[in-house]
Amino acid sequence: MSPAQFEFAPLFPAGLPPAAVRWTGRVKYDFTFGNNDPDRLPLDGLITAANSVLRREGRTLATYFLSSGPQGYRPLREILVAQLKAGAGIDCTADDILITSGSLQGIELVNRTLLERGDTVIIEQECFEGSINRLLRLGVTPVGIPLDGDGIRIDLLANALDELKRNGIRPKYIYVIPTVQNPTGTILPLERRRELLRLAAAYDVPLFEDDCYSDLVWSGERPPALYAMSARGGVVYIGSFSKSIAPALRVGYVVAPWEVMSRMLAVKTDAGTGALEQMVLAEFCKTGFSSHVPMLRRSLRGKLETLKESLRRSFGAAAQFDDPKGGIFLWVTLPESVDTLKLHQCALAAGIAINPGVQWSVNKAYARNRMRLCFASPSHEEISHGVAALAEVCRREFGVPRDPESGSPRPL
Amino acid sequence: MSPAQFEFAPLFPAGLPPAAVRWTGRVKYDFTFGNNDPDRLPLDGLITAANSVLRREGRTLATYFLSSGPQGYRPLREILVAQLKAGAGIDCTADDILITSGSLQGIELVNRTLLERGDTVIIEQECFEGSINRLLRLGVTPVGIPLDGDGIRIDLLANALDELKRNGIRPKYIYVIPTVQNPTGTILPLERRRELLRLAAAYDVPLFEDDCYSDLVWSGERPPALYAMSARGGVVYIGSFSKSIAPALRVGYVVAPWEVMSRMLAVKTDAGTGALEQMVLAEFCKTGFSSHVPMLRRSLRGKLETLKESLRRSFGAAAQFDDPKGGIFLWVTLPESVDTLKLHQCALAAGIAINPGVQWSVNKAYARNRMRLCFASPSHEEISHGVAALAEVCRREFGVPRDPESGSPRPL
Structure with missing residues (x-):
């Protein structure tokens, strides 16, 4: 009989953050974590x-x-x-x-x-x-x-x-x-x-x-x-x-x-x-550096345009956003009925990762229906398909977006 | 008139470690810090x-x-x-x-x-x-x-x-x-x-x-x-x-x-x-890896031999040590009259760096006359000259080693 396993848990100090979960690979549509555009890596x-x-x-x-x-x-x-x-x-x-x-x-x-x-x-x-x-x-x-x-x-x-x-x-x-x-x-x-x-x-x-x-x-x-x-x-x-x-x-x-x-x-x-x-x-x-960065910017801006267009197509007026002046992320406001923390959890199960607003704000009520979408890493096609899939999850969970054309759910 | 500089010091929390001193370059004979043999880098x-x-x-x-x-x-x-x-x-x-x-x-x-x-x-x-x-x-x-x-x-x-x-x-x-x-x-x-x-x-x-x-x-x-x-x-x-x-x-x-x-x-x-x-x-x-490491070991062992020989030549019986079974450092005991923390400070001024024993032990009295010498990084020649120069500092500060041959100080 093998001896009982050593137990470390009684030694952990108070306030230690909860255990991490095992990593199970990247999701299919990843709009999180500030990853960059692999095609633009020099x-x-x-x-x-x-x-x-x-x-x-x-x-x-x-x-x-x-x-x-x-x-x-x-x-x-x-x-x-x-x-x-x-x-x-x-x-x-x-x-x-x-x-x-x-x-x-x-x-x-x-x-x-x-x-x-x-x-x-x-x-x-x-x-x-x-x-x-x-x-x-x-x-x-x-x-x-x-x-x-x-x-x-x-x-x-x-x-x-x-x-x-x-x-x-x-x-x-x-x-x-x-x-x-x-x-x-x-x-x-x-x-x-x-x-x-x-x-x-x-x-x-x-x-x-x-x-x-x-x-x-x-x-x-x-x-x-x-x-x-x-x-x-x-x-x-x-x-x-x-x-x-x-x-x-x-x-x-x-x-x-x-x-x-x-x-x-x-x-x-x-x-x-x-x-x-x-x-x-x-x-x-x-x-x-000086020649690489302008190329990267152009590429990122192109992906931002794809993201904005995808959001308009799949979410219609349900997704509101200002035009960022640069960067790799878009801050999106959804209707007040949408809890993006719940959306995040449901989306993950469907292979889509987003940053729920409450993690990016100290005003939890304000950020509850907001989300951050990073656009640098996914391809144009992944952005388009991922946003459509996210809209589908959101529609299923929160009843929005309605079809931006007809006011009724639209097929993807 | 330019405004007074902002003062950060009043903001520092209690218990913050003391400020680092500006780095002024590597010393000539460096027996510290676990550096490796540059010639053996693969x-x-x-x-x-x-x-x-x-x-x-x-x-x-x-x-x-x-x-x-x-x-x-x-x-x-x-x-x-x-x-x-x-x-x-x-x-x-x-x-x-x-x-x-x-x-x-x-x-x-x-x-x-x-x-x-x-x-x-x-x-x-x-x-x-x-x-x-x-x-x-x-x-x-x-x-x-x-x-x-x-x-x-x-x-x-x-x-x-x-x-x-x-x-x-x-x-x-x-x-x-x-x-x-x-x-x-x-x-x-x-x-x-x-x-x-x-x-x-x-x-x-x-x-x-x-x-x-x-x-x-x-x-x-x-x-x-x-x-x-x-x-x-x-x-x-x-x-x-x-x-x-x-x-x-x-x-x-x-x-x-x-x-x-x-x-x-x-x-x-x-x-x-x-x-x-x-x-x-x-x-x-x-x-x-498997072919590199044995080569590195042989090289390090050769440098250890040079270090031991240099210590015997320059310190004579004043430097006592056991033969390490491997690694990149030698633990050396000097006569009880030698305070290696002081030796370290005086040696630094002469362009030689050693690890004083008190930094490598929780028994400060025991370690007071001991030191750690790392031998992987300096060349054979630097080891030999560095140990001779260290002995000179030690002799000047603590009266040991005496000349291992004659019992009187010997020229380097």
């Missing part, structure tokens, strides 16, 4: 880059941090200095940049350096799920500020800051995604950026600027980053190559003053971010 | 692997987790199944393996899943600095068990378990590096492994087995892993490619029962470990 360029950088300096892989120290592969940081100047208008040096394992690690490090249980921060009401979750796990209260078609509402932010101050609360930061907001796809105009910086200065609260999607603005033109516009330096900035090159390459970055950088370095105890990925990215970006 | 093999795997399936980089799900690139896990069977005697499937960003992330995930502030764990008295530090940062008490030439002292472990039990304390785990212990280089013999498993079972405490160096046993033969020997499954196992292939590739792994795996997955919120590194490693290891 594969030849990455292969050439891998060959060239490995032949030249591959032996440095025998050394933790290569020859660059804990802030990451120096040539990649130097490329970022130029890219950040050209794109976001940021003046910085390689010493102001920390390469991270995706921008998620950037968020972790900023949170670890600034937050503790019981703190309050301000965020956009609709906001990246991963940022909301991290705050809740830390026991930090996120105060959500509503958005409109131009991003965060400055008047409501002013009210919130004022009310918090009257209650003796100094928020630890104001977290914003000002350039292609996630999930709404808005861009904060220049004048609102100025007002945001003025308010932050007036209330002595730093800004945490998440600029992960800013390479994917359709027009290729964007307002300067808050980091670039700040006269007093109270901004921490993060970015990523996940959206512009490939998400499975886990490479992001933080730009921050040394006062914060030196603390983040002290808590970044991972012995470095993957060096091969940094080397290949740097080598590719030297010559390939 | 560069041609890695380049061939990168080409081949990227051409075949590079477009999957557009998808988080590739097509493999959150436990990591499936072909790499399948290779590990075979490697772990052949080397450590472990019977497992790809579903029992989680690929991590270095084994450090493995340690973080295990700790996150099992520990909370106020807990107690048992470790080897001399132990990997990164493991000790993580415990202390978590507010967990590590109880250190002395080692001898055959690894952890089972009699003293039994005493400690007994005393803890009498005090009503159930340790959360027993953490051991049984195969090429860090820093002592011992291998726990089969019989002690049996006794360790018996004790762990008797006290109902799980084992946390860190097997990072086990590919580097000089003889190429090793006892089976505790994971393999455990009849009741109370073992979590971690390993790494950092020591066998390249440390800057941040790829490690955890083998654990689903009860623990499912909890680790829930707290591994990094959107995946770097995929390019996993893909290139898997492709290389398919054909290259």
